[in-house]
Amino acid sequence: MLKKGTKMYSILTGNCPRCHEESMYENSNPYALSKIFKMNERCSHCGLKYKIEPSFFYGAMYVSYGVGIAFAVAAFVISFLFLGSSLPTAFIAIVGTLVVFMPVIIRLSRNIWINFFVKYDPNSVKKYEAIAKS
Numbered sequence: 644m645l646k647k648g649t650k651m652y653s654i655l656t657g658n659c660p661r662c663h664e665e666s667m668y669e670n671s672n673p674y675a676l677s678k679i680f681k682m683n684e685r686c687s688h689c690g691l692k693y694k695i696e697p698s699f700f701y702g703a704m705y706v707s708y709g710v711g712i713a714f715a716v717a718a719f720v721i722s723f724l725f726l727g728s729s730l731p732t733a734f735i736a737i738v739g740t741l742v743v744f745m746p747v748i749i750r751l752s753r754n755i756w757i758n759f760f761v762k763y764d765p766n767s768v769k770k771y772e773a774i775a776k777s
């Protein structure tokens with residue numbers, strides 16, 4: 644599943660959606676909170692500009708809603724169904740999960756969002772190098 648060339652690879656690693664060669668982020672660790680929104684301007688391997696248009700990543704907020712619900716459902720299933728906790732405890736587990744995983748949810752949402760618009764292109768690095776040379 645985590646093979647280079649699949650969207651899943653770019654989404655889970657935060658690598659450039661076009662060439663998959665390097666992280667889009669200044670710090671690929673989402674828990675380095677001061678840098679959570681800091682992205683490189685463009686990919687140094689294929690030249691892709693990550694911010695396709697101004698405020699491009701505002702759209703990721705719609706995605707984060709869905710990703711957040713997925714985490715909440717997972718927390719509920721694990722605590723209420725598997726661990727047999729009470730409803731109030733399951734609710735606390737949901738809130739705790741959302742808080743603890745917020746950086747991951749933010750990053751995942753951005754990765755998913757940009758992968759809607761950019762396709763993997765294994766030749767993009769070569770093309771970019773050719774342009775840079777000419």
Ligand SMILES: [Zn+2]
Pocket residue numbers: 659660661662663664665686687688689690691
């Ligand atoms: Zn790239």
